[in-house]
Amino acid sequence: MRIESLNLANFRCYESFSLELPAGLSVFQGPNASGKTSLLEAIMLLVTGRSPRTNWSREMIRWGTQQAQVQGVFVRRDERRDEVQVTLSLSDRAEVEKASLLNGAAPDSVAQLLQRLPVVIFEPEDLQLVKGGSSERRRFMNLALSGLRPLYLDDLLRYRRALRQRNELLKQTWRGRASGEDLAPWTAQLVRTGAQLMADREWLLQQLAPRAGLLYAELSGDAEQLELTYRPRVEAEEGGLPERMQAFYEALEETEEMDLRRGATQVGPHRDELVVRLGGQRARDFGSQGQQRTAALSLKLAQAQLLAAGREESPLVLLDDCLSELDDDRQRHVLELVGQFDQILLTTAAEPPVRAEGHVVRL
Numbered sequence: 001m002r003i004e005s006l007n008l009a010n011f012r013c014y015e016s017f018s019l020e021l022p023a024g025l026s027v028f029q030g031p032n033a034s035g036k037t038s039l040l041e042a043i044m045l046l047v048t049g050r051s052p053r054t055n056w057s058r059e060m061i062r063w064g065t066q067q068a069q070v071q072g073v074f075v076r077r078d079e080r081r082d083e084v085q086v087t088l089s090l091s092d093r094a095e096v097e098k099a100s101l102l103n104g105a106a107p108d109s110v111a112q113l114l115q116r117l118p119v120v121i122f123e124p125e126d127l128q129l130v131k132g133g134s135s136e137r138r139r140f141m142n143l144a145l146s147g148l149r150p151l152y153l154d155d156l157l158r159y160r161r162a163l164r165q166r167n168e169l170l171k172q173t174w175r176g177r178a179s180g181e182d183l184a185p186w187t188a189q190l191v192r193t194g195a196q197l198m199a200d201r202e203w204l205l206q207q208l209a210p211r212a213g214l215l216y217a218e219l220s221g222d223a224e225q226l227e228l229t230y231r232p233r234v235e236a237e238e239g240g241l242p243e244r245m246q247a248f249y250e251a252l253e254e255t256e257e258m259d260l261r262r263g264a265t266q267v268g269p270h271r272d273e274l275v276v277r278l279g280g281q282r283a284r285d286f287g288s289q290g291q292q293r294t295a296a297l298s299l300k301l302a303q304a305q306l307l308a309a310g311r312e313e314s315p316l317v318l319l320d321d322c323l324s325e326l327d328d329d330r331q332r333h334v335l336e337l338v339g340q341f342d343q344i345l346l347t348t349a350a351e352p353p354v355r356a357e358g359h360v361v362r363l
Ligand SMILES: Nc1ncnc2c1ncn2[C@@H]1O[C@H](COP(=O)(O)OP(=O)(O)O)[C@@H](O)[C@H]1O
Pocket: 011, 012, 013, 014, 030, 031, 032, 033, 034, 035, 036, 037, 038, 039, 058, 059, 060, 061, 062, 063
């Protein structure tokens, strides 16, 4: 999949901007604050419905204006075109309304876009995937799975809703304003959706771990081994969904008293961890910055490979200013690895990196 054209109106620092993009590698080069990241952010907004760098849609509307608009045309390998448009409007109450259109009509869901238009972004903040808290890695699993499994995002949203309701009822029950009976349907919903999320994450890691291991070996010249392990908060014996549900039920029963006291659910996929190890040690605690960076890169590259596997489509690859941290050898290696994909958009403040002989856009 590639993006053929991008149009911005009042998006970030762009008042009005249009761009046509060829297949293969394009390099966006310009000094700091010239709007490089904003371009990739606009593409992510089209496909994922949100910005990779902020939770506040408002930040994307050009200062002093009321409405930002982004429009792009994506072309898939079978030459089918998808036009996506996102409008962010500032309402009277300073809230932002977001409207997405896929080929002129409201998409069924965000998941529909994510699955149709596979995209992976590499950013300097990816380091947090290895260095940061477990929520960073859950977010990674969520985004990866949303693009891979048709129902994942739906399950995730239902799980979150059940969790919110259950936590609210836990507090009420503790104060004597609700009873265990009120809790039961939300617990059931939590267990159903949660068991599915855990099964999907298990599957993801089975697919991802060997790929990431190979990539790390390639990038680091076989230094130490990268291991990824899914560590669900609810351990279930090998088995299917019913076994997982059973294990989740039992775990919830065990923690119910504490849940009531704290007004929060202690176990479940909202507490999952994805453990990243290098040479047997937790990379988060023991890895050097360089090792952590390479591990994060391997995870993302593995995600891109996985998006390409099993379907006749290539993900669009966005590299935001993340090669400059790597030595020449690794830069070349990464460019070779992503070179297999149909289109790569790369931003850099420096001169285009080694051997990046692509279409250059100066900003
Ligand atoms: N909502 C906005 N309206 C106008 N300018 C903005 C807005 N948000 C950010 N900017 C400006 O856009 C510029 C470009 O940012 P960015 O895309 O991050 O540049 P780069 O990645 O090239 O360093 C910055 O100078 C920033 O201050």
